[in-house]
Amino acid sequence: MKGRIIGLLAGLVVLVLLFPGSGNSAQPPTCYSMFGYVVPCDAWVSWAAAAATAGLVSLGLWMNVRRRQ
Secondary structure (H helix, E strand, C coil): CHHHHHHHHHHHHHHHHHCCCEEECCCCCEEECCCCCEECCCHHHHHHHHHHHHHHHHHHHHHHHHHHC
């Protein structure tokens, strides 16, 4: 159960760090995170990265616990 919670928190951190907060309409468009660095303008990239991170962290923690038993 702890592994799932930690995995979800890791995914949330990735989502917050990659989600585009603002941008401009220049060609090509430039988007910035809420912390001021450049991120991809497509929001699906941040959602996919967050889901992949949550899944991988949860899987890794589950495998670690299972190996110890």
